Amino acid sequence: MEPGLSASRCFHCGSPLTAAAAFAVRLDGTDHPVCCAGCEAAARLILSQGLGRFYEFRELSGEPVAGGTHNWAAFDREAALRRYTHECAGGERELSLQIEGLHCAACAWLIETSLAREAGVRQIQVNASTARAELRFDPRASALSRLLARIHALGFVPRPLSFAGGAAEGTAERRTALKRLGVAGLGMMQVTTYAVSLYAGLMQGIAPDLEQFLRFVSLLVATPVVLYSAQPFFISAWRSLRARRPGMDVPVALSIGAAYLWSVVSTLRGRGAVYFDSVVMFTFFLLLGRYLEMSLRHRAGWQHDALARLLPDSTLRLGGAAAERVTPDELRAGDRVRVLPGERVPADGRIECGSTDADESLLTGESAPRVRRTGDELTAGTLNLTGVIEMKVTRTGQDSTLAAVSRLLERARGSRPAVADLADRVAAYFVTCVLLLAAGVGLYWLHADPTRAFGTVLAVLVVTCPCALSLATPAALAAATTRLARAGVLVTRGRALERLSRADRILFDKTGTLTRGEPRLEGVLMLEPRLTAQQCLSLAAALESHSGHPLARAFKHLTPLAGVSGIECFAGRGLEGVIEGTRYRIGRREFVLEGCARGAAGTADDPGHTSVVLGDTAGILAEFHLTDVLRSDARDTIQRLAALGLSAAIASGDRSGPVAAAARQLGNVAASANLTADGKLALVRALRSEGHRLVMVGDGVNDAPVLAAADVSVAIAAGTELAKVNADLILLGEGLAPLVCAVETSRRLLRIIRENLAWAVLYNLTAVPLAASGLIEPWMAALGMSGSSLLVVLNAMRLLDRGAGRSAAQPSPRPEVAHA
Amino acid sequence: MKVIYLLIPLGLGLLALSVWAYFWAVRSGQFDDLDSPGVQILLDDDRAPPPAPPDSRDA
Numbered sequence: 045m046e047p048g049l050s051a052s053r054c055f056h057c058g059s060p061l062t063a064a065a066a067f068a069v070r071l072d073g074t075d076h077p078v079c080c081a082g083c084e085a086a087a088r089l090i091l092s093q094g095l096g097r098f099y100e101f102r103e104l105s106g107e108p109v110a111g112g113t114h115n116w117a118a119f120d121r122e123a124a125l126r127r128y129t130h131e132c133a134g135g136e137r138e139l140s141l142q143i144e145g146l147h148c149a150a151c152a153w154l155i156e157t158s159l160a161r162e163a164g165v166r167q168i169q170v171n172a173s174t175a176r177a178e179l180r181f182d183p184r185a186s187a188l189s190r191l192l193a194r195i196h197a198l199g200f201v202p203r204p205l206s207f208a209g210g211a212a213e214g215t216a217e218r219r220t221a222l223k224r225l226g227v228a229g230l231g232m233m234q235v236t237t238y239a240v241s242l243y244a245g246l247m248q249g250i251a252p253d254l255e256q257f258l259r260f261v262s263l264l265v266a267t268p269v270v271l272y273s274a275q276p277f278f279i280s281a282w283r284s285l286r287a288r289r290p291g292m293d294v295p296v297a298l299s300i301g302a303a304y305l306w307s308v309v310s311t312l313r314g315r316g317a318v319y320f321d322s323v324v325m326f327t328f329f330l331l332l333g334r335y336l337e338m339s340l341r342h343r344a345g346w347q348h349d350a351l352a353r354l355l356p357d358s359t360l361r362l363g364g365a366a367a368e369r370v371t372p373d374e375l376r377a378g379d380r381v382r383v384l385p386g387e388r389v390p391a392d393g394r395i396e397c398g399s400t401d402a403d404e405s406l407l408t409g410e411s412a413p414r415v416r417r418t419g420d421e422l423t424a425g426t427l428n429l430t431g432v433i434e435m436k437v438t439r440t441g442q443d444s445t446l447a448a449v450s451r452l453l454e455r456a457r458g459s460r461p462a463v464a465d466l467a468d469r470v471a472a473y474f475v476t477c478v479l480l481l482a483a484g485v486g487l488y489w490l491h492a493d494p495t496r497a498f499g500t501v502l503a504v505l506v507v508t509c510p511c512a513l514s515l516a517t518p519a520a521l522a523a524a525t526t527r528l529a530r531a532g533v534l535v536t537r538g539r540a541l542e543r544l545s546r547a548d549r550i551l552f553d554k555t556g557t558l559t560r561g562e563p564r565l566e567g568v569l570m571l572e573p574r575l576t577a578q579q580c581l582s583l584a585a586a587l588e589s590h591s592g593h594p595l596a597r598a599f600k601h602l603t604p605l606a607g608v609s610g611i612e613c614f615a616g617r618g619l620e621g622v623i624e625g626t627r628y629r630i631g632r633r634e635f636v637l638e639g640c641a642r643g644a645a646g647t648a649d650d651p652g653h654t655s656v657v658l659g660d661t662a663g664i665l666a667e668f669h670l671t672d673v674l675r676s677d678a679r680d681t682i683q684r685l686a687a688l689g690l691s692a693a694i695a696s697g698d699r700s701g702p703v704a705a706a707a708r709q710l711g712n713v714a715a716s717a718n719l720t721a722d723g724k725l726a727l728v729r730a731l732r733s734e735g736h737r738l739v740m741v742g743d744g745v746n747d748a749p750v751l752a753a754a755d756v757s758v759a760i761a762a763g764t765e766l767a768k769v770n771a772d773l774i775l776l777g778e779g780l781a782p783l784v785c786a787v788e789t790s791r792r793l794l795r796i797i798r799e800n801l802a803w804a805v806l807y808n809l810t811a812v813p814l815a816a817s818g819l820i821e822p823w824m825a826a827l828g829m830s831g832s833s834l835l836v837v838l839n840a841m842r843l844l845d846r847g848a849g850r851s852a853a854q855p856s857p858r859p860e861v862a863h864a
Numbered sequence: 865m866k867v868i869y870l871l872i873p874l875g876l877g878l879l880a881l882s883v884w885a886y887f888w889a890v891r892s893g894q895f896d897d898l899d900s901p902g903v904q905i906l907l908d909d910d911r912a913p914p915p916a917p918p919d920s921r922d923a
Binding site: 149169171215218219222223226227230234251254257258261264265 | 865868869872875876879882883886887890891893895896897901
């Protein structure tokens with residue numbers, strides 16, 4: 045057990061305990077406090093199944109336990125079963141689940157062990173690194189909804205993936221690549237052993253029948269390596285030739301194919317040179333490079349389904365007679381649905397009746413909710429905070445706004461930077477040159493010394509193999525990505541690191557990026573001597589505990605008064621409730637003044653603050669000043685970035701007061717306020733046209749075009765789901781400090797790539813003339829090529845350890861809440 | 865050196881065996897998740913779960 049954890053933090057989820065918490069669970073004779081009823085239920089369930097060891101081995105993420113309302117019954121309907129599961133032998137069904145909140149091996153074990161005990165579960169396998177589960181169950185023994193509810197009860201959110209997901213494809217690709225690599229590796233070990241004997245025989249003399257035997261054995265082992273392991277090179281070379289754009293694989297396929305055929309003929313004829321060792325070694329090292337590159341690509345596509353997670357599990361469709369729960373996939377345009385408070389909107393539509401505060405932060409990145417009334421449009425994925433609404437569905441599935449955004453993001457991901465295209469064109473010329481050179485060398489040697497012609501051509505082809513050249517960048521990138529992942533930065537596009545190393549400007553969004561997106565109580569202004577500040581705060585906390593408004597979170601840590609009745613929410617304005625016979629209102633100033641007999645004096649809104657006012661029927665009692673707190677390491681990070689030559693600026697859609705206040709606190713950085721998405725885009729374009737290389741740090745899809753317009757985009761994972769999909773770099777933690785590490789690593793990465801490329805070019809420049817003049821045997825060429833690749837990879841590895849002990853930013857002390 | 869005619873075919877047999885074992889390992893997902901199984905051995909214990917209280921069975 046982590047010492048000190050049990051005292052101040054929730055035993056189950058690790059979030060800080062509030063004073064009022066009265067929940068606890070019992071393990072090994074000790075009571076452990078938990079933060080809420082949800083955690084208590086999850087912990088009880090885990091302990092009651094004898095799975096308490098989960099708490100010894102799990103790694104706490106600090107994320108709150110999965111909450112919210114879920115209704116899984118919709119997944120039991122025939123249509124949903126057909127969509128999400130597929131039938132296997134004996135009436136059993138199989139499905140894949142994405143599991144939110146799964147972050148360590150202990151979580152995976154917990155789900156596997158607990159589910160395996162359920163009736164009807166045939167097989168459950170949870171993969172901790174991809175957060176995916178494969179479940180096989182018998183629908184006659186247990187309903188799917190019961191199993192989903194069980195996972196949810198353990199504190200995770202299961203998301204069934206519709207069948208035809210890309211996950212299986214990735215696994216299959218990886219497994220095939222591993223098999224090819226393994227065959228080549230095992231084959232290489234054998235063939236090089238035989239080759240050493242053959243070379244020794246060349247020098248010391250060898251019995252002819254023994255030599256012939258060794259050659260046949262080499263042929264036997266090399267054949268599957270060429271026909272199975274080297275297959276991708278042949279296929280890709282053929283494709284690039286058909287497209288009339290010879291790629292790097294053409295000389296590779298040519299040298300493997302030609303050397304193999306030549307060796308086969310030599311073996312069968314019983315004379316001439318054999319090159320099985322060169323062929324197999326060559327294949328293995330090339331496959332190793334490809335495999336590393338592929339792992340990198342798969343890791344980048346890891347968070348692909350972030351969009352699908354925005355939709356609710358189920359929604360209430362209003363039919364002619366009865367309402368029924370359906371999955372969002374089943375909705376059609378024209379359907380009417382009812383969305384309850386706390387649920388997400390399942391499709392694009394128009395409100396037909398009701399009004400509510402809608403939290404569109406997942407789509408827009410702005411945390412403040414907007415009021416939506418009858419006739420207003422809602423987009424899928426919006427969170428309904430306060431009221432019950434009925435809406436008519438206008439667009440679903442592929443036509444919806446979410447799908448359109450997703451397509452845009454997809455296109456952005458697919459588009460390659462100009463540099464990549466240039467590299468491809470250069471490669472085509474390079475390969476053509478190599479082929480011409482090899483042909484020229486071949487012609488020359490046919491005249492000079494026909495017996496050595498083939499060996500020399502082969503040596504040229506192998507030596508010019510762009511292996512070191514093509515490994516130089518991916519190997520360094522893989523090392524840098526791993527290093528950054530340890531520091532809490534996920535790199536989704538390798539090329540971004542190259543651009544990051546040259547950046548000289550960094551632009552921050554404010555809400556949710558520099559700040560935590562959670563308001564905090566800064567001060568209380570008392571306007572009525574009858575009550576103390578403490579009493580006012582308790583009253584406010586009691587009222588706000590019934591609100592889903594983000595501003596209400598500022599009062600969450602206070603102890604509320606008990607006995608609130610007659611709560612009524614006024615969307616976008618505030619709420620009203622009765623405590624001990626007195627009617628109180630809390631919210632906007634105008635709203636509170638409407639509810640009281642006489643208007644009371646109040647100060648004008650402080651430009652740096654957002655104000656919430658508390659009043660009773662007699663007048664205004666108190667005014668609370670709220671600010672969105674800056675992340676504790678924001679100032680430090682900005683200073684360290686400045687030391688690295690990146691000057692920071694703020695671009696925010698917020699009002700100028702809070703933005704200026706934030707800029708002051710961060711050490712007078714440049715700031716622009718009141719910017720719309722277009723305004724931010726114009727700012728980014730203006731800076732870039734001035735020749736600056738720009739990093740944009742943001743959190744929402746409102747920023748997505750802005751993020752895409754910058755040279756490098758960075759998103760904060762604690763912000764929104766959608767931005768994750770479209771950023772080059774993702775900060776996984778709560779802090780900004782990893783940005784500094786990212787910049788430093790990217791610069792070291794660039795230096796190492798330059799060293800690698802310089803080495804590869806130098807190697808080719810010296811080796812090609814030597815090979816062309818016939819001084820290098822094919823086996824030497826293969827060995828030199830392998831040694832050169834190894835050197836490049838080892839150089840890249842240096843990225844992993846140097847400076848690994850660098851510490852994160854020191855948290856600056858936080859000011860206490862002021863009580864006036 | 866006659867023994868080499870026996871040893872090398874033996875080695876080839878072993879090679880075939882290891883390729884087969886490796887393919888089986890890849891196919892059965894042994895290489896899919898390299899992180900969690902290492903911890904799972906610490907977690908699994910053979911104690912039978914206590915009888916579940918009736919209230920935790922719904923959900």
